[in-house]
Every structure is written in C-alpha cells, then in structure tokens.
Amino acid sequence: MVQKLQYLKETPSQTAGPFVHIGLAPGDAGFDIYRTELGRDIAGPEAQGTPITVTGQVIDGNGTPVTDVLIEVWQANAAGVFAGAGEVEPGFRGWGRVIPDFDSGVFRFETVKPGAVAGPDGRMMAPHITFWLVARGINVGLGTRMYFGDEAAANASDPVLGLIPEPPRRQTLIATAEGNRYHFDVRLQGDAETVFFDI
Amino acid sequence: MSLPELQQRDRSWHPPAFAPDYKSSTTRAPRQALLSLRGTASELTGPTFGHGDIDPLDNDLLRNYAHTGDPIGERIIVHGQVLDENARPVPHTLVEIWQANAGGRYRHKKDSYLAPVDPNFGGCGRVLTDADGCYAFRTVKPGAYPWRNGVNSWRPAHIHFSVFGTAFAQRLITQMYFEGDPLIALCPIVNAVPDARAIEQLIAALDMNASVPLDSIAYRFDIVLRGHRATYFENRPEGG
Numbered sequence: 001m002v003q004k005l006q007y008l009k010e011t012p013s014q015t016a017g018p019f020v021h022i023g024l025a026p027g028d029a030g031f032d033i034y035r036t037e038l039g040r041d042i043a044g045p046e047a048q049g050t051p052i053t054v055t056g057q058v059i060d061g062n063g064t065p066v067t068d069v070l071i072e073v074w075q076a077n078a079a080g081v082f083a084g085a086g087e088v089e090p091g092f093r094g095w096g097r098v099i100p101d102f103d104s105g106v107f108r109f110e111t112v113k114p115g116a117v118a119g120p121d122g123r124m125m126a127p128h129i130t131f132w133l134v135a136r137g138i139n140v141g142l143g144t145r146m147y148f149g150d151e152a153a154a155n156a157s158d159p160v161l162g163l164i165p166e167p168p169r170r171q172t173l174i175a176t177a178e179g180n181r182y183h184f185d186v187r188l189q190g191d192a193e194t195v196f197f198d199i
Numbered sequence: 200m201s202l203p204e205l206q207q208r209d210r211s212w213h214p215p216a217f218a219p220d221y222k223s224s225t226t227r228a229p230r231q232a233l234l235s236l237r238g239t240a241s242e243l244t245g246p247t248f249g250h251g252d253i254d255p256l257d258n259d260l261l262r263n264y265a266h267t268g269d270p271i272g273e274r275i276i277v278h279g280q281v282l283d284e285n286a287r288p289v290p291h292t293l294v295e296i297w298q299a300n301a302g303g304r305y306r307h308k309k310d311s312y313l314a315p316v317d318p319n320f321g322g323c324g325r326v327l328t329d330a331d332g333c334y335a336f337r338t339v340k341p342g343a344y345p346w347r348n349g350v351n352s353w354r355p356a357h358i359h360f361s362v363f364g365t366a367f368a369q370r371l372i373t374q375m376y377f378e379g380d381p382l383i384a385l386c387p388i389v390n391a392v393p394d395a396r397a398i399e400q401l402i403a404a405l406d407m408n409a410s411v412p413l414d415s416i417a418y419r420f421d422i423v424l425r426g427h428r429a430t431y432f433e434n435r436p437e438g439g
Binding site: 013118125 | 223230242367
C-alpha cells in the first residue's frame, strides 16, 4: 500500500438540456426575472478597436441547425488583453452568451475584433474568439475557437492552428470575412466537422 | 504573463459525447478525436462577476418570481461548497441554477408538457459563492417529467447547475439529483456517466442539519471544478 493522493474528482458534466435558457438567458425562455441578464453585452460601450458582427449556425450530423444551443464566447480586447488579466476599457468583459433564433438556428453577436495574444511559449496567437457550446444532446460542453478569415498571415503562424495535423481541418476554425462582418458555422459531425479541443 | 495551468480533465469520469441510449447525443456528438491543447491565456483566464451583477433575492426561488404568493411544492434548501480538485474552496464564483416546477413543468416557451406552469415560480436562481466557496438556494423540489427518448421515459427530479471558476476551461454545467429517487437508475442521461462513483457525485444528500424545522428540508450538493497543476519547477519551454 502507498499513501493516498488526496485529490478530488471533478464533478461529472451533464447536458444543459433544451431549456438552458431558463437559467442562463431567461428572456429567451420567455420571461423577465432578473434586473440584468448576464452576457448580453460582450465589449461594453467604451471598447476600443473595430466593431464586428458575427453570424453563423451550429449544425448537427443530419445537417439540421441546432436551434437550442447556447454559446458562450470569451475574448481579449483589441489590445490583446483579457478582462481580469490586465487593464481593459471600463465595461469590457469580453464574455457573452449567444442564443440563436429558435426557428432558424442562426446566431448573431456584436463585439470588437480581439487583438493577438501571446501563447504559452511566447509565440503570438492570431486574433480569435473562444467558443463554448452547450445544448440538448451535448454531454460535455464543446470548446473551440473562431479565427478571422482576413488574418491569413497571422493564422498561418498561429501555434494552435498549427497543432491541427490535417491542414484542411484548420479551415473549420476560420470565419469568412466580409468587411466587418464574419460568418462562422460550427459543424458537430460530418466531413467538415469543426475541430473541438480537449484543454 | 504566466498563468497557472489546469490538471488534465479525466474524460473517463465524464459521459462520452456519443451515448446512444441518450438518443439526442447521436447526431450532436463530434466523431473526431478532440484535439489536446495545453491551456493558453484564452482558456486559463475567464470572466468574473461581482455583487453589482446580481441581486440578493436572486438565490431565493420561493420569492424571486412570486406574484400572488409562494410557489406550490415541497420547500427545500439546496446548499453546498464549490471546491477544486485540490480540495481548495472556490470563492466568489457564479453559480446559476434552473429547474422545472413541482409538477415537472418548465417555464419555457418550448416546453409543452401538460402539467401547468406555476404563476409564482420562475425556476431559475443565481448566487456568488462566499469566501469559503459556499452557496445556498431556497426553492421547491422539482417534479419528475416525461421526455421523448423512449415512449415512457421520465427524468428523475433534478436541478441544473452552471459554475464558472476562474479559468474558462473550468466551465461546468451539470445536473443535481436527489437522494433516494428511484428514477435515477433508469435515466439514460445519468447512465451516460460510466463510473458508478461519478454518478454518486451527482446525487445530493438529504442534510437534516441544514434543514429549517417546520419550514424547509435541505439537500447538500458540493461541486468540484478542475484544479490547477502544482508548479514546483518551471517547465522548460518546448525545444528549449
């Protein structure tokens, strides 16, 4: 016998289910209860940088939009600083909750384009927004990243995109750009399945 | 900037993405292997919340949506502590819950179960843990309800929990079940968790010591988030 290591086990995840909005976005469930709902304003009124709009869909293995998904996004400000880890503009949280239209599954959010952030080895990571997806049928929240299609040079040297062994799969993390509007679909299965991370 | 890294998540302790007895997972489970990524600033930082974000009544589901009186149902207190895998309390972190009412009906425009909504029950609450990582909610015990998995499938009574921690990669959503509920053993969502000891971790214990005599009975539900790795010696940089 040996001494016991006194670590605890992480609480197992369970699906957020189809009614996640009641808890995390009650206005979308259809009722008004809190003074303020959290995550409705990602960048705040004083954010510096380029305002952007992101749209997209989360698509299941049958090609059907996942209309009950709830996405949380997390990003640095335009200077590449995360709220809580350095000085950011007043009101900049860099975190938000994104809920698609319940009929079409199309989501849309507004924020500012994040700046590049240093990776653990000091190499710069291309601008990106972290996504975390929960829904009915998703047993453990899915983590991925959205990169920007108009940052080809930065994307090409991004250390995280570079970890993806199959170059075509890197494209699954890159939003198409049209001016300050970006489109990013997340595919849960299929030929163009999005790369999800085990972090 | 050097941020503390997290211990690797033990995926065998969690339900697999593809759990065919829970039918919804079949079209929503990624089929490719997850890509292992050592945490960067994007995952090791995370949003924080303060008392300006929420109101004191937000954790009292008996009162936070009461219009004409208290909601119908068994009055309960659900309390516990948020810890990390190193058994350290996680203070000042946001805990959000949602649940069906005592009849098993959710206040959601997409829920069509025949049990009625309760005009005095919203079904959601939120609170920040205190300096010791402790939290408490007051609510009614949710009812079991049918769902379209098998033709006669019923969810055990449960409360959904969402917890943050300090790093976005600690983010966790789970469900709390109630000690003694015979529906737990029948539930494919519960049984997607492969290890019986892990399932036990999802079942809140009746806690008579925290009950309020002649008022409410209590259940205790502790939550464990991923812990940080010990860093007694710095890693050499890759290739260094």
